[in-house]
Amino acid sequence: MSKSVLLVGTRKGCFVLESEDRRDWTVRGPYCESWPVYHAVLDRDSGTIFAAAASEWHGSAIWRSADLGETWEHSSEGLGYPDGDGGLKLSKVSNVRPAHGRLLVGAESAGLFESTDGGETFSLVTTLEGYEGREAWNDPAQQPPGHLGLSAIIPHPSDPDRFWIIVQGFSLFETTDRGKTWAPRNKGLRRDWPADYEDIGFCVHKVAPASDFERMYQQNHVGMHRSDDGGKSWTEITEGLPTEFGFAAATHPHDRDTFYVIPLDPGHGRTMPDGKLAVWRTRDAGSSWQRLDRGLPQENAYVGVLREGMAIDAQDTPGLYFGTSTGQLFASTDEGDSWSQIGGLFPGITSVTYASVD
């Protein structure tokens, strides 16, 4: 019988939660020597957990565990920019994705690395040199606190040459040649600020594809958007949501029209509107939205959820999980209709991912 595993990346290490029934969870951790963990995932092919972490003292590394967190190793061999490469400095690794036999790593300053030996060594794939906007997105004066650089990697499930990346604050890009060349995928997105480039300069927070990878949803700094052509064009679907701002999002694994998002106050707070926790769901691809709050705190709940802070499993009736930037973890086993807090009180949560393990 398979068990459910949640990997929870936090400001103070990685935690592993396990459950037979998605209701009662055991908690192990903190792992990775309590380094700040920005993203942790389980590679289904190798059974290895990979965690992207960056210590204030000891720099960045990809941690890995082949036994579900019981023992760990780390490596940063090759994770760095060549001297003189435009002065780029690697401040953190922010995203890690196993895909088609290699491990892809996103970093700040914005760069993409790969490992073909299971996370022991890494090599630079690209810093998107020569692309419009690169100078600006690597300019510290234009970066928000906690800047993630290359904040997301979205592999195509069947085509190893094709994947998408997000450069925080600037663009979604797609490659169809394993990262050699990139096309900006921002057509139709809204932006409410002056821009230096027609195709670049969009604040993409989160892209959540449906299982067909033609339908995609995007939480942007300004608005929720949907694509029906693999990100080549976008249509805004914000109407009906309480705010246009948020980070975390998830697409239903069996229904491309069903999608979840956690809208936040768009001001400085970036917490739940009116201090009431809620996840919002559409079942018609964004034409209408339903507020899901049963079991979630509805008073004085001024918490936020970061861009990798929500996960959905692929069971027949999918479960959803989200962690707050102040360390509470919530779960639903009925597609978001009702929720309960699980696991305990954690350090600030940066990422939540789910895996089913035999």
Added chain:
Amino acid sequence: MAELHLPATLPPLFPGLPRELDIDAATVSEAIDRLDERWPGFRDRLVEAGPALRPHINVYVDRARGELDTELAADSRVDVIAAISGG
């Protein structure tokens, strides 16, 4: 042999690495290299591109602030200190 003292955050990263050990090296950088040979990846934990000591890593040689190229005497004491940062 210089006497090297490491912060508590390092031994958990490298099995068998002690907090204190004697190193035969002419400079701070060379001492770090000696440890990197025995515990691969050690240098990355203290040194960033440049090369330079990481921003929150301080090295004192005989109680004086040192850098990577600071020379070590045969009886030097080297303290590697992880600065108080974060919360």
